[in-house]
Amino acid sequence: MAYDSDNIFAKILRGEIPCDRVAENDQALAFNDISPQAPVHILVIPKGAYVSSDDFYSTAEPAEISGFHALVAQVARDAGLVESGYRLIANHGADGGQEVFHFHMHVMGGQPMGPMVVRR
Numbered sequence: 001m002a003y004d005s006d007n008i009f010a011k012i013l014r015g016e017i018p019c020d021r022v023a024e025n026d027q028a029l030a031f032n033d034i035s036p037q038a039p040v041h042i043l044v045i046p047k048g049a050y051v052s053s054d055d056f057y058s059t060a061e062p063a064e065i066s067g068f069h070a071l072v073a074q075v076a077r078d079a080g081l082v083e084s085g086y087r088l089i090a091n092h093g094a095d096g097g098q099e100v101f102h103f104h105m106h107v108m109g110g111q112p113m114g115p116m117v118v119r120r
C-alpha cells in the first residue's frame with residue numbers, strides 16, 4: 001500500500017489539525033488518542049511517512065527506529081506506568097485492525113489491560 005499523505009496523522013504532523021501533544025523528539029511525536037481505551041492511551045508516531053509497522057521496520061533508518069522507541073519508552077515512563085505496567089500495541093493491516101495508515105504505537109495503561117487478545 002502506498003502512503004497517503006492525506007491520512008489524519010500526516011495532517012497532525014503538518015499542523016493542519018490539532019492534537020493533544022504529550023512529547024516529541026527529532027524522530028517522533030506523541031499525543032493522546034482522541035478516543036482513549038484506557039486511563040492512559042498515548043499514540044507515538046514517527047515523523048517520517050511510513051504506512052505500517054512492516055514499512056517502518058523494513059525501510060526506516062536505524063536512527064529513526066531508535067528515536068521512535070526512545071519516545072515510546074519516555075512517554076510510558078513519564079506517565080508513571082513503569083511500576084504498574086503498560087501495554088504497547090501496533091496494529092498492522094486488516095487482521096491487525098489498523099485504521100490509520102501512518103505507523104503508530106499505542107501506549108496504554110493506568111488499569112489492568114486484560115487479556116492480550118479476544119479469541120474467536
Ligand code: 5GP
Pocket residue numbers: 008019020031032033034035036043090091097098099100101
Ligand atoms: P489503529 O486502529 O489504526 O491502530 O488506531 C488508530 C487510533 O487513532 C485509534 O485509537 C483512534 O482513536 C485514533 N485516532 C483516530 N483519529 C484521531 C485523531 O484525529 N486524533 C487523535 N488524537 N487520535 C485519533
